[in-house]
Amino acid sequence: MLFDKSVEAFDTYLKANRGLSENTRKAYRGDVEECLLALERLRCRDLNEVTIEDLRMWMAESSKNHAKSSMARKTVAVRGFFAWTHEHGVTTTDPACALMTPKIPDTLPDVLSESQAEQLMERVDEDGETSQPKERTMKQQAIELRDAAMLELLYATGMRVAELVGLDVPDVVFSNRTVKVTGKGNKQRVMPFGAPAQKAIRRWLDDGRPLLVGEQSAAALFLGRQGKRIDQRMVRRVVHECARDAGVPDISPHALRHSAATHMLDGGADLREVQELLGHSSLKTTQRYTHVSIEQLKARYGQAFPRA
Template sequence: MAAGRNRDVERTVEDFLSYEHHNRGLSDHTCTAYRHDVLDCLATVCPDGSALDDVTLDDLRAWMGVRSRQVAKSSLARQVIAVRNFFAWAAHGGTIAHDPAAALRIPKAQSTLPEVLNERQAATLMDTMDHEVEEPADPTDPRQMHDYALELRDTAMLELLYATGVRVAELVGLDLGDIHEDTRTVKVTGKGDKQRMVPYGVPAQHAVRAWLDHGRPVLAQASSGGAVFLGARGGRIDQRVVRQVVHDAAAAAEVPDIGPHALRHSAATHMLDGGADLREVQEMLGHSSISTTQRYTHVSIEQLKGRYRQAFPRA
């Protein structure tokens, strides 16, 4: 693309991203991904200063053909969604006369069942965390108190991740005002800044209360603000630290190696196994589409088939 045309297209893309962020609630992370995807496509279908109005469906299909050999289907699906949204926005706003991407089909990503712990493994993980928390021999020793605080924090995080099925980013973003102990619920801000109330159980309540009463005050600094969970230096905890805590806890409990998202998968599967309604689990997890939640019914079926093969003599 010519330099002037390139700047014009880039400004158009930025206008599109501003609309997506402010009107559709897309996160900064998603907008960054959309920017890369759309500009990558336009560099291919609008070469040498050609206009957006010159783009055809065949051009977009050719771009898809090239990208399909370079990225996974799931990544290509995201890129196609970004490009379709861009051209639909441009056509609706009159930037282009017609939408060449309207008939562009989104490739179906290969469906894979999410990794989960079974209920026994989840119980072992939580019990191991509870048993590893020991009160310091010398409460006046700052080092011992610091380690004790971290143990309380890690236990509270795991209990809350499993009890609520929240995403790790949602856990990290929790503020003190989001915890409602009287109703045992937590206010969660999810994707697109959508908020939901999620219940949690008694073990999580005890773990969170122990952390807030005896752990958080040890780590709290002026930089802590209202964050529920803090890092070792007192600031809001980083997602990478939470992931490492979960991996370390799984290793200590001698259960399959998992991350926070696998605890989310596990919570959803165990809720459905226990008889929860699919819509209830969808609301708890903050899924915008019921089809996303339905994946967990397949997990339950596969686990049932596995138990059947093990237990039934004519399986």
């Protein structure tokens, strides 16, 4: 690509100065490369030739194949790239400074009700009981203990699936029931968890993990069948399968995070406390869960109140 060196320098800048995760940088780089390839097709041979009209043409074409949420991220990435080119003297102007971010509909996240979450956790605990008379191998028993521990920890803390797979054994402190999590931008926070999660993690560490651990994953808390650190795809698969087996609506790990946040707020937790627990940089993100609670309240009101 004509502008490869500029893209490489921008990515280096993001890594050194912005503290973005590898996945976020990869997404931003792909967005910028897509835009610059489109500009090349418009016969732009110099970044100084790019105009706001060129960028709007790229947005109009790209929006045909991408959701508004994706276009919003792409716009942020491209604006950041051209702001960087201007600040570092690559271009004399910033053609993207007036590029508007598409408005994303304020949709409410899907969540389980408290009774559905309880049903899911009860089924998970049942599957993790190795004392039940089932004909299964030792490795299968270990997998069931692992799945129970992962589900309990996800719901108990509301952590992201990427944070879960990045956990190491020393991150869990049983004496005060906390776990140290590394979130977006490599920011660390400490999250508490309850007695059910403690019991599930203990059983996994004592009776399950030793059957799977390998030399390459000595520190990882959760392991796959081959003894390596479990990946996000497998965790998502486990959550979907557990929801199906429990007879609750199909959910993702992120929906379980939404559910935990909503139930904490419903139980009287302070909004700022939930923000800190979930690792949200903006309180506005956490406030979405209050809207979910209001919608649930309206639904219960409509069912129970005779003059609703």
